[in-house]
Amino acid sequence: MARELGINEASLDRWVSAFKARNDTGETIVTESERAEVLRLRKENADLKLDRAFLKEGSIFFAQEASELALVKIRASQINGCAYCLDMHGREARAAGIDQRRLDVLAGWEEAPNVYSERERAALALTEAVTLIGNGGVSDSLWGQVRESFEEREIVQLLMAIAAINVWNRLAVSTHQSLPPQTT
Numbered sequence: 001m002a003r004e005l006g007i008n009e010a011s012l013d014r015w016v017s018a019f020k021a022r023n024d025t026g027e028t029i030v031t032e033s034e035r036a037e038v039l040r041l042r043k044e045n046a047d048l049k050l051d052r053a054f055l056k057e058g059s060i061f062f063a064q065e066a067s068e069l070a071l072v073k074i075r076a077s078q079i080n081g082c083a084y085c086l087d088m089h090g091r092e093a094r095a096a097g098i099d100q101r102r103l104d105v106l107a108g109w110e111e112a113p114n115v116y117s118e119r120e121r122a123a124l125a126l127t128e129a130v131t132l133i134g135n136g137g138v139s140d141s142l143w144g145q146v147r148e149s150f151e152e153r154e155i156v157q158l159l160m161a162i163a164a165i166n167v168w169n170r171l172a173v174s175t176h177q178s179l180p181p182q183t184t
Contacts, residue, residue: 067098068120071106072127072158073165078107079131080169084177122149123158130162 070093077085093103105112109124116124122145129138138146146155 066096067093067102068123068158069161070096070098071102071109071116071120072123072161074103074106075109075124075127076131076162076165077169079128080166080173082169082172083179084172085165085169087179119149122146126158127162130159131166 070089073089074086074093077089090103094100102115105115106124109116109121113121122142125142126138126146129136129142146158150158
């Protein structure tokens with residue numbers, strides 16, 4: 001995977017070691033050049049490359065419809081308030097041909113039942129429940145709906161996709177990622 005990202009494997013190993021190493025105060029030991037490398041990779045949108053490589057390596061979510069994955073990413077990003085991810089995944093969804101109306105009303109998907117399929121509604125409900133896990137978790141009735149809409153393998157893939165976008169949202173929000181320049 002490191003080669004696909006254009007990252008030297010020795011460099012990747014140094015990063016892993018650096019993040020495992022701790023000084024006496026418990027802070028991670030990272031050199032200034034390593035920090036600069038992370039910033040450079042971030043500017044090149046390495047997170048998207050890593051996400052795609054991870055998805056390719058693990059065959060995560062490829063069984064799902066592209067629209068389901070896009071809606072999950074955007075809905076979780078809406079809940080988490082991640083402008084960086086909303087911008088990126090919104091552009092990707094439009095480029096993939098997802099109808100603008102479906103994107104426009106996504107935050108109110110429950111009020112637009114004719115716009116989303118049964119599977120999409122189950123995926124969106126699960127996305128909300130997992131993203132807001134502290135608000136009661138995934139109810140038995142929702143879990144039943146998910147099990148009726150998806151095969152077991154697909155449920156695992158869906159949960160992994162929800163978990164992944166929540167991690168990316170938290171990283172982008174925590175590190176104050178700026179929106180890239182607007183393209184025309």
